[in-house]
Amino acid sequence: MAVLRVNNVTKRFGHVTALAGINLEVNQGEVYGFIGPNGAGKTTTIRILLGILQATSGSAQIFGLDAWRDAVEIHKRIAYVPGDVSLWPNLTGGEVIDFFVKLRGANHKSRRDELIERFDLDPTKKCGTYSKGNRQKVALVAAFAADADLYILDEPTSGLDPLMELVFQECVQEVKAQGKSVFLSSHILSEVEKLCDRVSIIRQGQIIESGSLKELRHLTRTRVRVETAQPLPSLKELPGIHDLEEFPSGAAFQVDGDKLGDVIGYLSQFQILALESAPPTLEELFMHHYKGAE
């Protein structure tokens, strides 16, 4: 069941087209990654989903309700962490968290205190004295203290240190275990890779790729290292082989996803002694796309 659906959404700011007809679908219980470089349109998409911006055309729905028209109804069941957390300088972190939690009408004192502890936040300090990471923690604590059905997180870890990133990942996994859905925008690939079931890649306002990590990998190259008993003839002529390095005892190369079977079949004639294959990192996947588009 889809909790979030974006249908051919376009958004223009004057002459700037920030989004050019994007489509998204997030299912119940899924952690969905939304990756793209700076200025790709991630924040704009999220603001449309929150009913803060109105789409120029197309429709955005959450829980089957219209993101613009039924914003308040939707917001009762979602939690949001903005990308650039700006807080009231003269309120303390603790006050802001309480305020945010109260706005949702819920009151989870124990959860709040536990999260403050886990994120190692001093709630008595004024927000004006917080660093970017600490402001982000305030937003994260308020979001995870809420008992929401969908968590919308816009580059939530861009200011966190690695230790806190781990805490964040635990939090996401906890809500996922409870069957909640998460929509996570990021340009940090390792994070998406660890957490997400499915991803969409956005660039210049267009979705250039969507699917499960598995599916996306299928489109890309696998790195293979092979040793064979019989000497290999040159693999240069085989279709789908790239970055080839040849050794006396074997070879290392990248192979296009759809040619992997053929290549392995061919190699097996030479008595494979050892075969290492590594799935492409998201990094490679990302680079691959950008190279392709340039």
Place this chain on the structure above:
Amino acid sequence: MRQLLVNTFPLARLILRRDRVQIPLWLLSLLLFTVAVAAAFPELYPAGPERQIIAQTFTNPALISMLGPAYGIHNYHLGAIMAHQMLLFTMVVVAIMNILLAIKHTRRDEERGRIEVIRSLPVGRLANAAATMLVLACTNAVLGLLVSIGLGLLGLEGMDWTGSFFFGGALAVTGLFFAASTLFFAQLTETSRTAMAYSFGFLGLSFLLRAVGDISSETLSLLSPLGLVLRAQVYVENHFWPLGTALLAASLLTLLAFRLNTRRDLEAGLFPAKQGPSRASRFLGGPLGLVLRLERTTIIGWAVGMLVLGASYGSVFADVEDFVQSSELYQQVLPDIAGASILGQFVAMLLSLLPMLAAVPALLVILKLRAEEKAGRTEHLLARAVTRVQVMGSFLGTALATAVVMQLVGVLGLWAAASAVVADPFPLGHTLLSSLAYVPAVWILVGLAALCVGTAPKAAALVWFYLGYTFFADYFGSLLQLPAWMARLTPWGHMPNVPLEAVSPWTVLATLVLAVVLMTLGLVGYSKRDIYG
């Protein structure tokens, strides 16, 4: 010291570059305004016995409280009129210009993290403060020179070159003094908002101290920078010592500010930020609670200010009574406003002043909604289960209530202080009610601001210009004999002179309806438009 000032000049050039439109605009408007007003005087005040009578009315305490002491009454030439009617007002405008510019280039830049970038370059610790003062000193000097030359060239009766240079000099010195005091306050506070509040509070206090002092005590006036500079008696005596003293005080304040600047940490106030509660109080539970929490300092601060304003005017009631009894001429020439009703006039004048001042905090509250959006903080509310009508409604409601509170507090201050000096100064209940008749007019301003925030957020600041116009039209309406329609264009253009005259309920109702319509349009617009953060 050298080290501290490294690269001051390039920074000063940067400031000039950033303000290449704003500063010339200020200077040009001030120049045109003063020269145009002076040029209109020969027609407004033709020479002859009539002018002497007008001169006597200027010794009226109500006018003195607004314009400053009247010098050269016995030979009331155009120079004396110019200095009496225009100098104080222009000085206040120049002070405002200096406060705004000084905050912009010191605390606000620091708050936005811009100074941090600059300080990472080979730039002295004092360079930014020094560059700001340098630019402002030059700006004030140029302003003084332009105005002096402009007035001198007019060559009007009684407006000789010496006097004109004193007029320009008074403006320049006042400007420099308030630039220095603002620089000083900018060292104490952590936010530009607080620095702004202190600076404007100081300006307001200077004005009040002088108003009370000019009516009842010369010493009090000398303690106020505005009162001090007025003692130069421009175009009449042309004393140099008040200007010299103010200049000295400005220099000392600047040095003090520099010293504080080198002592404190970047982006910190003079005192370390306090810790606060780790939990929100019960009141901070919704948008309204948030607005009250964010604006409580503004509201309380202004309420205290209004109380002090009312009390200042109330405290001189006895002097006003004495004045009426001692001024024979007043009683002969102007019987209709003589006697007890001069006190009534005095009250009426304050009542007409209150709504303009009450409008300021009310506008600050409603325009805060726009500031919150610009800072990217409304999305915290709108991304949760809060409707846009609730968000704007909370700001609107607080703004409307603020206007009422300010009016009442001002009248109460007046009454309390007046009761202390004379028996039975005026009927409290009736006056409170009369002052409330102004409230719907203040709400029109709030409604206009709401309309802007709701439909054209970028234009929101224009409401300040409208308030400025209102102030101008009211303050100069009769002095410059401006056409009646100019006063009509203010929100209270159709208000009678309460409490001396009665208000028709229809006037109040019509004003109220207009205010409600504006606010409704604002709410509808806000519910429909994109929110940028």
